[in-house]
Amino acid sequence: PFVMFLLGPIYVFMLSYRLPLGYGSDKPSVRNSVALTNLFLALLLAGIVVLFGVKTLLFVYLPIQYLAGMMGIFLFYVQHQFEDVYWEHDPRWEYLKAAMEGSTYLKLPKVLQWLTGNIGFHHIHHLAPKIPNYLLPRVQEEVDLVKVAPTVTLKDAFKIAFADMHLYDEESRKLVGFREAHRRLRETQGKKAY
Incomplete structure (x- = not known):
């Protein structure tokens, strides 16, 4: 939770997305897109400072951005x-299983469902990304295929966020915590030593 809630928004939105590194960074269109986005963000921040002052930037705009990134x-x-x-490597990876068992239906209260643009229907997005967000609730209601995805409530979501499940153990096919992964690694190394 510390990394996710405190460092994650800074790293992902203020660093990682601002640098043209990683996937697609060898393409001029990707580098140009990042550079153009950065230019517009710099102009936006400068505009906020000019129109409203540095305090507004530091105590209103940046905290809102940080909280949005955290969410x-x-x-x-x-x-x-x-x-x-469900996590799997090629060639055993299956599209339908990945969509229905590799992501959840996050059942949110109607207000949060609307505010998040129906992001809770993430399993449907993985199955058919071209379905517009306003049709996702209807698809969930009318298509039996998508009803098999694991359902998670907001209460469950907070339990997941604070659970000790960070790494995927390919042998047990389960998410495990760092301590458990370290213990299993020591066990495996101990077996190989004999």
Whole structure:
């Protein structure tokens, strides 16, 4: 939770997304997109300072951005890190299983469902990303296929966020915590030593 809630928003939104590194960074279109986004963000921040002052930037705009980033990371995390999640390598990876067992239906209260643009129907997004967000509730209601995805409530989501499930153990096919992964690694190394 410390990394997710405190460091995650800073790293992901203020550093990682601002640098043209990683996937697609060898493409000029990706580098240009990042540079253009950074330019517009710099202009936005400068505009806020000129119109409203540095205090508004530091005590209103940046905290709102930080909280929004925290919520985004939280929502993404709890929809992909849960007990019995499906993770698989090529060539055994299956599209339908990945969509229905590798992400959840995060059942949110109607107000939060609307405020998040129906992000709780993440399993449907993985199955058919071209379905517009306003149709996702209807798909969930009318299509039996999508009803098999694990359902997580907001209360469950907070339990998941604070659970000790950070790493995927390929042998047991379960998420485990760092201590458990370290223990299993020591066991494995001990067996190999004999």
